[in-house]
Amino acid sequence: MTPPLFHLAGIRFGYDPSHPVLRGAEFSLAPGERVALTGRNGCGKTTLLHLMLGLLRPQAGSVEAFGAPRRTEAAFRAVRARAGLLFQDSDDQLFCPTVAEDVAFGPLNLGKSRSEAADIVTDTLTMLGLAGFERRITYQLSGGEKRLVALATVLAMAPEALLLDEPCNGLDAGTEDRLITILAGLPQAMVLISHDAAFLDRLAHRRVELRDGRLI
Numbered sequence: 001m002t003p004p005l006f007h008l009a010g011i012r013f014g015y016d017p018s019h020p021v022l023r024g025a026e027f028s029l030a031p032g033e034r035v036a037l038t039g040r041n042g043c044g045k046t047t048l049l050h051l052m053l054g055l056l057r058p059q060a061g062s063v064e065a066f067g068a069p070r071r072t073e074a075a076f077r078a079v080r081a082r083a084g085l086l087f088q089d090s091d092d093q094l095f096c097p098t099v100a101e102d103v104a105f106g107p108l109n110l111g112k113s114r115s116e117a118a119d120i121v122t123d124t125l126t127m128l129g130l131a132g133f134e135r136r137i138t139y140q141l142s143g144g145e146k147r148l149v150a151l152a153t154v155l156a157m158a159p160e161a162l163l164l165d166e167p168c169n170g171l172d173a174g175t176e177d178r179l180i181t182i183l184a185g186l187p188q189a190m191v192l193i194s195h196d197a198a199f200l201d202r203l204a205h206r207r208v209e210l211r212d213g214r215l216i
Contacts, residue, residue: 003067004028005083005161005189006052010061013044013051017059021047023213024061029161034190036200039210045193046088048210049163052191053080066160081110083161084154088169088193090146099125099141099149100134106157124156129178143170148179161189168199
């Protein structure tokens, strides 16, 4: 049996430890699986994604990723090279002056040459319908354009798993349809957070709901 890419067991976490957001949460993500993570606002969905990548650390429980337990910052750095997170707010993800620089940042940090990174930028932007955006100034983009560029920065790193926090925020109906087609054609495992039920219906293999600190 193929081991899961992620396995979280007994996860307990609270920004105020006396009021935990997660209370013994259990979650697994299999290779190629697309899982919808649902729940009310503020229930801890984004928190769970951040725990999977070590951006937050559980107060109890364990995180295994890609076949190994992950506890230290060095161990989680290896996870972040293999799993890409799309932040809920695109402005948290885009920090370079131009689109090309933002999209190339990840591949360059993974050791790609500037020529290889430039090819990745072109291919990724073209796939997302953003051909010709390379020299656009990031902060001048519309909200929907920023969302797609933020996704491009994730896809450019060719991760094995995608953790997508509200990926269709700010997108018009046509762009959302294109995004669904793109995501449906990707081989990566995905965790999808969205309040758009139709979006999740078209992509997810299964749903889990975060309720009272546990996944149902």
